[in-house]
Amino acid sequence: MTDDPNLIRIGNANAREDVLRDGRLHFVSGRGLARATKLLIEALPATSPGPFLVSRDRTAAIAIAARRLWPEVSVTEHHHDAFVAGLAHRNLASNAARVESVLGPTLPVGPFALIAMSFEAGADSLVARELIEEAHDALLPGGQLLAGTDGKHTWLEEAVEHVFRNARCIMPSDGPGAVMRAERKSTIARKKDRRHALRVTHAGRTLSLATCPGVFSHGRLDRGTKALLEVASERTDGPILDLGCGPGTLGIALAQDDGAGLVLVDSDTRAIACATENLSTHGLSGAQALLRGDLEDLPALPYRLATANPPYYGDGRIANSFTARAAGLLHTEGRLMLVARDAARHAEIVSAHFLEVEAKLVGDYTVFTARKARAPKAE
Numbered sequence: 001m002t003d004d005p006n007l008i009r010i011g012n013a014n015a016r017e018d019v020l021r022d023g024r025l026h027f028v029s030g031r032g033l034a035r036a037t038k039l040l041i042e043a044l045p046a047t048s049p050g051p052f053l054v055s056r057d058r059t060a061a062i063a064i065a066a067r068r069l070w071p072e073v074s075v076t077e078h079h080h081d082a083f084v085a086g087l088a089h090r091n092l093a094s095n096a097a098r099v100e101s102v103l104g105p106t107l108p109v110g111p112f113a114l115i116a117m118s119f120e121a122g123a124d125s126l127v128a129r130e131l132i133e134e135a136h137d138a139l140l141p142g143g144q145l146l147a148g149t150d151g152k153h154t155w156l157e158e159a160v161e162h163v164f165r166n167a168r169c170i171m172p173s174d175g176p177g178a179v180m181r182a183e184r185k186s187t188i189a190r191k192k193d194r195r196h197a198l199r200v201t202h203a204g205r206t207l208s209l210a211t212c213p214g215v216f217s218h219g220r221l222d223r224g225t226k227a228l229l230e231v232a233s234e235r236t237d238g239p240i241l242d243l244g245c246g247p248g249t250l251g252i253a254l255a256q257d258d259g260a261g262l263v264l265v266d267s268d269t270r271a272i273a274c275a276t277e278n279l280s281t282h283g284l285s286g287a288q289a290l291l292r293g294d295l296e297d298l299p300a301l302p303y304r305l306a307t308a309n310p311p312y313y314g315d316g317r318i319a320n321s322f323t324a325r326a327a328g329l330l331h332t333e334g335r336l337m338l339v340a341r342d343a344a345r346h347a348e349i350v351s352a353h354f355l356e357v358e359a360k361l362v363g364d365y366t367v368f369t370a371r372k373a374r375a376p377k378a379e
């Protein structure tokens with residue numbers, strides 16, 4: 001397996017093999033390629049289509065396949081998330097695949113002759129609809145969209161048909177999932193505004209925050225976020241670091257009026273676009289919203305508070321990285337406030353980095369307040 005010069009390596013492990021395109025493409029990876037990725041690679045045309053864009057290709061397997069199938073064609077990959085883009089870049093580099101990479105809240109404008117995108121089972125259908133509309137307008141007239149899913153396909157077929165009016169569904173004979181194929185015919189897709197305002201009441205103020213599909217708490221305040229604000233109760237003096245800020249809800253609700261020293265950070269470009277807009281709407285001119293793939297290069301301020309509502313996916317890896325970063329950056333008298341549903345796992349994570357940890361149960365959530373040094377006992 002290892003001496004094949006045509007081998008494509010995805011990640012560092014080589015437990016699984018996927019042989020595609022009649023043996024022409026041979027992938028090795030830890031868990032095997034996702035079903036939607038394999039269906040899309042099989043659906044790519046045999047001959048060069050012209051400029052090609054692929055979005056939501058987390059492992060870069062589709063981009064690498066395209067590079068191998070059509071060495072002369074320009075291949076662009078698009079990511080919403082800087083952390084995911086970093087993983088994809090590593091696979092592109094280890095397979096010496098020359099691919100232009102674009103990171104941003106919307107698809108690059110193109111024009112492209114072919115666009116492929118993959119929607120794994122459970123993908124957010126509003127995000128899919130927005131991407132399909134953007135893809136329509138980024139295609140050349142006559143250009144084609146390939147949209148793949150590994151789960152039920154009816155919703156995706158409807159979404160593609162709604163925008164393109166000529167969706168064709170290619171069903172594999174050997175298992176679940178499908179690929180929709182459609183051609184750009186009309187001039188411009190009708191776009192729907194799916195942004196929602198989120199209302200947050202905290203410490204006597206009600207804020208209206210912009211959210212959009214793909215951003216956490218799109219249109220509805222998360223119960224974990226609400227639990228943390230309930231425990232925080234007051235606004236905070238001094239710099240605040242909001243780790244994994246989403247639209248900026250925690251940091252904005254807890255900051256002082258001008259936002260001096262407020263740093264919002266997230267790996268998702270759509271979250272940072274909303275957070276930036278929310279800072280501007282609320283006149284927080286002293287604050288900044290930063291896109292970071294792995295919380296790297298954050299401003300070294302004497303933070304009095306770090307907030308985190310880490311995602312549930314990631315086996316605690318992200319919660320651990322948020323907590324470690326907070327411990328490294330907080331002022332000695334600063335505190336981390338972190339909310340989670342899995343109290344036992346997060347208690348272990350927070351205690352690994354902080355000396356004094358308090359936990360408060362709010363409904364199904366536990367809000368941890370952690371300090372580096374024990375507060376002196378009152379006389």
Ligand SMILES: C[S@@+](CC[C@H](N)C(=O)[O-])C[C@H]1O[C@@H](n2cnc3c(N)ncnc32)[C@H](O)[C@@H]1O
Nearest residue numbers: 083216225244245246249266267268309310311
């Ligand atoms: C559960 S949401 C919380 C959002 C916001 N703090 C709130 O309470 O509404 C977690 C956020 O962490 C972000 N995130 C996930 N992994 C990240 C990473 N490695 N670096 C920075 N942000 C990350 C996600 O994009 C998401 O916006």
